[in-house]
Amino acid sequence: MRVTIIGAGIVGASIAYHLAQHGVSVVLLENDRPGGGTSGATFACLNIFGHRSDSFFDLRLRSIRYLDTLAAEIDAVEFVHKPGTLRWGESDGDWTRLHSETKRLEDRGLPCEYHSAAQVRAELEPALDLSRLDNDVIRVPEEGWLDAPPFIGKLLAAARAVGDVETRDAKAIDLDFSGPAVKVVTTSGTIDSDRLVLAAGIDSIAMCERVGHAFPIERHPGVMRVSAPSATPLHHVVYASDMHLRPDGAGRIMAGLGDAHRAGPTPTQSQASQEALRIEELGDRWLPGFRATPAEAIRVGIRTIWPDDLPVVGWLPNASNAYIAVYHSGITLAPLLGQLCAREIAGDAAGQGLDSYRPDRFDQDVPSVA
Numbered sequence: 001m002r003v004t005i006i007g008a009g010i011v012g013a014s015i016a017y018h019l020a021q022h023g024v025s026v027v028l029l030e031n032d033r034p035g036g037g038t039s040g041a042t043f044a045c046l047n048i049f050g051h052r053s054d055s056f057f058d059l060r061l062r063s064i065r066y067l068d069t070l071a072a073e074i075d076a077v078e079f080v081h082k083p084g085t086l087r088w089g090e091s092d093g094d095w096t097r098l099h100s101e102t103k104r105l106e107d108r109g110l111p112c113e114y115h116s117a118a119q120v121r122a123e124l125e126p127a128l129d130l131s132r133l134d135n136d137v138i139r140v141p142e143e144g145w146l147d148a149p150p151f152i153g154k155l156l157a158a159a160r161a162v163g164d165v166e167t168r169d170a171k172a173i174d175l176d177f178s179g180p181a182v183k184v185v186t187t188s189g190t191i192d193s194d195r196l197v198l199a200a201g202i203d204s205i206a207m208c209e210r211v212g213h214a215f216p217i218e219r220h221p222g223v224m225r226v227s228a229p230s231a232t233p234l235h236h237v238v239y240a241s242d243m244h245l246r247p248d249g250a251g252r253i254m255a256g257l258g259d260a261h262r263a264g265p266t267p268t269q270s271q272a273s274q275e276a277l278r279i280e281e282l283g284d285r286w287l288p289g290f291r292a293t294p295a296e297a298i299r300v301g302i303r304t305i306w307p308d309d310l311p312v313v314g315w316l317p318n319a320s321n322a323y324i325a326v327y328h329s330g331i332t333l334a335p336l337l338g339q340l341c342a343r344e345i346a347g348d349a350a351g352q353g354l355d356s357y358r359p360d361r362f363d364q365d366v367p368s369v370a
């Protein structure tokens with residue numbers, strides 16, 4: 001079987017690697033560089049906390065645990081970091097919410113720890129200023145972060161070593177999957193294959209519209225400030241009440257504003273720089289000296305948010321040869337979802353537990369223009 005995948009972010013790369021394990025021939029199209037889309041502009045936290053449905057929580061936890069197996073298989077253990085996350089609520093209301101969520105996760109088998117602010121400073125993160133906190137800090141030891149771009153590189157190298165996988169530097173510009181074979185017109189010729197996978201992040205949605213499927217997805221932009229190497233040490237992913245921070249290699253610190261993101265246009269460079277100043281201001285409150293280390297990069301990424309906040313994976317309605325995989329939290333979910341999706345695409349689909357994530361829950365036919 002021959003499959004064309006559009007998009008070499010974390011989602012497409014994971015599907016490609018797992019398809020190669022099924023003996024499927026893969027052409028992976030990428031018009032930037034692998035990991036050059038949202039997967040290279042993300043906070044990339046391996047994150048289980050704060051998700052409402054129990055089955056979605058289980059999927060995230062299984063994916064984070066499977067990541068260790070996958071990383072060992074593809075020689076990428078050095079890019080997976082699981083020192084744990086630290087979270088706190090500054091107000092009593094925030095703390096009550098955090099505490100009840102922690103209890104729920106503990107009840108479902110996720111170990112969590114409670115530390116006083118003094119303990120955190122003495123034993124975990126001496127550089128943090130937690131003097132304003134009256135409540136405990138929650139540590140989730142199984143969470144952490146992924147160095148996504150090099151991990152994607154390793155996935156692709158392993159995919160090529162396992163099977164017949166070609167990464168092609170080309171843009172998909174038109175699709176036709178009305179016949180038995182799928183045709184993808186690209187900037188370097190037309191590719192025929194048995195099946196197509198749309199893993200082009202937000203761009204997958206415009207491609208679907210061209211072939212008659214409209215989806216109510218929202219684009220939520222986010223700005224990440226990455227500092228130059230700094231002498232201020234940070235070891236964990238930190239979710240303060242208003243922002244988040246984490247180490248990003250060689251003393252760099254990556255930071256963004258709190259999780260209340262919303263739909264909107266991609267910020268201009270000057271808007272992104274303004275947001276980076278706000279990140280510096282808030283970051284300096286928790287990590288004194290943060291602002292003094294200059295920004296090395298300010299990255300803008302687009303979150304793909306479905307109305308129910310869950311992933312979309314599966315065959316497009318009325319198509320048995322075109323599969324879509326577009327979701328937020330891809331860093332956390334793509335390791336396991338890549339394996340489960342590849343099984344379906346390769347034709348070995350039994351008992352996947354993916355029924356809640358099908359595209360037909362949102363698909364609306366695009367009326368044809370006479």
Ligand SMILES: Cc1cc2nc3c(=O)[nH]c(=O)nc-3n(C[C@H](O)[C@H](O)[C@H](O)COP(=O)(O)OP(=O)(O)OC[C@H]3O[C@@H](n4cnc5c(N)ncnc54)[C@H](O)[C@@H]3O)c2cc1C
Binds near residue numbers: 011202221222330
């Ligand atoms: C600010 C921010 C913070 C985030 N934080 C987290 C987090 O803490 N934890 C977490 O798990 N997730 C997080 N996410 C979400 C996560 O980063 C994404 O879900 C994930 O990166 C999506 O991967 P993808 O492969 O679907 O998309 P992408 O990485 O965007 O990959 C799609 C690829 O398709 C290519 N492409 C597009 N169109 C075409 C075409 N026509 N032809 C060929 N190639 C094409 C693009 O160049 C791109 O490389 C965050 C996202 C943002 C923006």
